[in-house]
Amino acid sequence: METEKKYSAVSGFLMVFVVFAIIALGVLGLAIVKNPVLAILFVVGIICIPGFTVVNPNESMVLVLFGAYKGTILKNGFFWVNPLFVKKKISLRARNLDSDPIKVNDKIGNPIMIGVVLVWRVKDTFKAAFDVNDYEHFVNIQSEAAIRNMAGSYPYDNFEDEGAEITLRSGGDDVSELLESELTDRLTIAGIEIMEARINYLAYASEIAGAMLRRQQATAVVAARFKIVEGAVSMVDMALEELTEKNIVDLDEDKKATMVSNLMVVLCSDKDATPVLNTGSLYQ
Structure with missing residues (x-):
């Protein structure tokens, strides 16, 4: 050859x-x-x-x-x-390809919009001149094919695929390296060297963007609540231990349950609690 x-x-x-x-x-x-x-x-x-x-x-x-x-x-x-x-x-100069976002399906099947920025240059002039008809058009077409193939190999995020180690949204350098490798394999025939390839646009398609946003918000709320409850349990446990060790008050199991319930309501509520003063005995 x-x-x-x-x-x-x-x-x-x-x-x-x-x-x-x-x-x-x-x-x-x-x-x-x-x-x-x-x-x-x-x-x-x-x-x-x-x-x-x-x-x-x-x-x-x-x-x-x-x-x-x-x-x-x-x-x-x-x-x-x-x-x-x-x-x-x-020309042997480095060139930029800023692709328009295209609609593809990720690994799970969710429609997403993805675009990449590509830095490339001609490395082998013989291949660029004679192995392909138009090497610039070849770069554009193969870049889109590589984007579609890569996007279909990984999920957008790990909401539905919790076992995914690499996602398009959080993959970072790993996704960029995989994209560069995919493009290099496709463009070697045209004598093209890939200098850098990165995702510059990534979003859910408009038809599911609203639903996915609500899902992300719900996930964030659940995660926040989990942290609040975890902290509240620790604080209640610490309060009971301090009261017992210092013999401040002797509480039976019912009063302990009532105290725990009241503290959990105060600590976990998303609104300020309104205190009620008990002017009678502890058992009233």
């Missing part, structure tokens, strides 16, 4: 003098010597002019002669090559 190979081109500055010297000899031959043979030099000089080319920094020039790949100029500068070469410039 053929791959990229460097082409050493002749300096364009040197060939400027050579070509113009050939053209000048041809003109002088016709004008002064009147020798038609020297007119060939003039024609040769004119034919050589299309061979001049400029390669800018972080650009390359792919050269083809009669359908045969001859090499790629990777150095920047002013060069001269065979004027019969077909020249194709390919």
